Amino acid sequence: MKCEDYQNLIIEELYDEISPDDRLKLMTHMRTCPECATKLKTLRTTSQTLHSWPDADPSLNLTFVPENRLTIRDRLKRFGFRQFAYGFAGACAAILLILAIGNTRITYSDGRFEFQASLRPTGTALQPENYLTKADLEQFKLENYAAISQIIIENNESERVRQALMMSDLYKDFESKRQSDLQVVSQALRQVNYGSEQRFNQTDRALNALIQYVNYQSAIKP
Amino acid sequence: MTDEILIDKFLKGHTEAFNTLVWRWEKPLYNFILRYLGDSEQAKDVLQNTFIRAYKSLPRLKDHSRFSTWLYQIAHNQCHDCWKARRHDNLNMADLENDEDENQSERKTIVDPDSGPDKSALNSEIAEYLRRALLMIPEEQRVVIIMKEYHGLKFIEIEAILQIPLNTIKSRLYYGLSAMQKIFRQWGLDREDLRYEM
Numbered sequence: 131m132k133c134e135d136y137q138n139l140i141i142e143e144l145y146d147e148i149s150p151d152d153r154l155k156l157m158t159h160m161r162t163c164p165e166c167a168t169k170l171k172t173l174r175t176t177s178q179t180l181h182s183w184p185d186a187d188p189s190l191n192l193t194f195v196p197e198n199r200l201t202i203r204d205r206l207k208r209f210g211f212r213q214f215a216y217g218f219a220g221a222c223a224a225i226l227l228i229l230a231i232g233n234t235r236i237t238y239s240d241g242r243f244e245f246q247a248s249l250r251p252t253g254t255a256l257q258p259e260n261y262l263t264k265a266d267l268e269q270f271k272l273e274n275y276a277a278i279s280q281i282i283i284e285n286n287e288s289e290r291v292r293q294a295l296m297m298s299d300l301y302k303d304f305e306s307k308r309q310s311d312l313q314v315v316s317q318a319l320r321q322v323n324y325g326s327e328q329r330f331n332q333t334d335r336a337l338n339a340l341i342q343y344v345n346y347q348s349a350i351k352p
Numbered sequence: 353m354t355d356e357i358l359i360d361k362f363l364k365g366h367t368e369a370f371n372t373l374v375w376r377w378e379k380p381l382y383n384f385i386l387r388y389l390g391d392s393e394q395a396k397d398v399l400q401n402t403f404i405r406a407y408k409s410l411p412r413l414k415d416h417s418r419f420s421t422w423l424y425q426i427a428h429n430q431c432h433d434c435w436k437a438r439r440h441d442n443l444n445m446a447d448l449e450n451d452e453d454e455n456q457s458e459r460k461t462i463v464d465p466d467s468g469p470d471k472s473a474l475n476s477e478i479a480e481y482l483r484r485a486l487l488m489i490p491e492e493q494r495v496v497i498i499m500k501e502y503h504g505l506k507f508i509e510i511e512a513i514l515q516i517p518l519n520t521i522k523s524r525l526y527y528g529l530s531a532m533q534k535i536f537r538q539w540g541l542d543r544e545d546l547r548y549e550m
């Protein structure tokens with residue numbers, strides 16, 4: 131037998147998983163072959179050196195909860211911690227947006243979501259009766275909650291990159307619609323029924339949060 | 353309580369039982385993934401994905417006594433995908449970098465054998481050198497070394513996880529350890545007095 135034929139036996143001996151017969155065979159060979167004897171010795175030292183890397187603690191705090199008991203708030207709580215946040219950050223940020231903006235309407239289907247941030251129905255003339263009423267906004271809020279909870283359910287495995295892209299698209303969309311809102315608001319601020327000024331401030335705050343979010347996402351991009 | 357009893361409870365609708373499994377396995381799996389990828393942030397992501405995958409597909413695991421093997425398989429697949437993706441990124445990055453700089457830093461001896469034996473400072477650094485050294489050997493050698501050295505798995509257990517012949521496992525260990533030994537010698541990490549005391 132050549133030295134190469136003893137390689138596996140050296141490994142078996144090193145990890146103490148060698149049969150008595152094979153051990154005898156290896157020992158006999160090593161008595162006449164200093165190379166193989168040295169090899170076993172150096173690999174043992176290498177193995178010991180590897181053990182100088184002690185185990186680390188993941189401190190993950192990963193907790194699974196039964197699906198049927200989940201409300202939106204539970205889901206947020208469940209996925210609130212950072213490590214889990216990638217897949218859900220988009221949805222979470224969107225919820226924060228919804229909480230901040232009353233005049234937004236979100237629709238979601240087939241993995242895409244669209245939203246309407248305009249203070250007036252699109253394509254209509256600037257007539258007072260075309261502005262959204264408080265009831266409309268409440269209705270949109272309810273629809274938004276439903277859409278967002280669907281996003282959470284469907285996106286729970288999404289890549290963070292995809293989420294980031296989705297959010298930055300949302301941001302662009304948001305910004306362009308906000309520009310048109312600006313014009314509408316400056317023209318007819320008084321005619322809006324439901325606290326436009328306050329809402330407008332909220333929109334700004336939400337927009338800032340969104341910008342921060344998108345920046346954060348691009349900072350952690352792999 | 354054994355893993356099998358916990359799995360049984362989980363499949364009967366007790367989600368908490370799965371959390372016990374997570375609590376029990378997160379440390380070994382995390383360290384497996386961490387040494388495989390050498391990046392703690394990525395390791396946390398991969399660990400999470402591993403558990404999420406396990407959570408979803410546990411109802412399809414037929415032989416519950418294979419749970420740990422199966423869990424390692426999921427973790428290994430996740431690591432492999434992550435490593436492949438990262439290698440791809442790294443190769444693209446490497447094109448932009450200066451080759452000369454890279455060669456020089458590789459030739460440099462990290463631990464100077466002639467410097468005074470500042471053992472405590474050295475010990476804290478050795479883990480970092482080991483992390484780098486493991487990343488320098490081929491992935492398929494690295495994974496068997498991790499399983500054997502840090503998880504104490506038997507050859508047949510590694511065979512069950514990786515689905516490769518025993519002889520292949522042994523020769524990967526042989527060549528992997530030989531490569532590590534070479535790196536250690538280059539870096540001056542092969543001396544007795546440098547060894548970390550656990």
Ligand SMILES: [Zn+2]
Pocket residue numbers: 132133136159163165166167
């Ligand atoms: Zn020999």
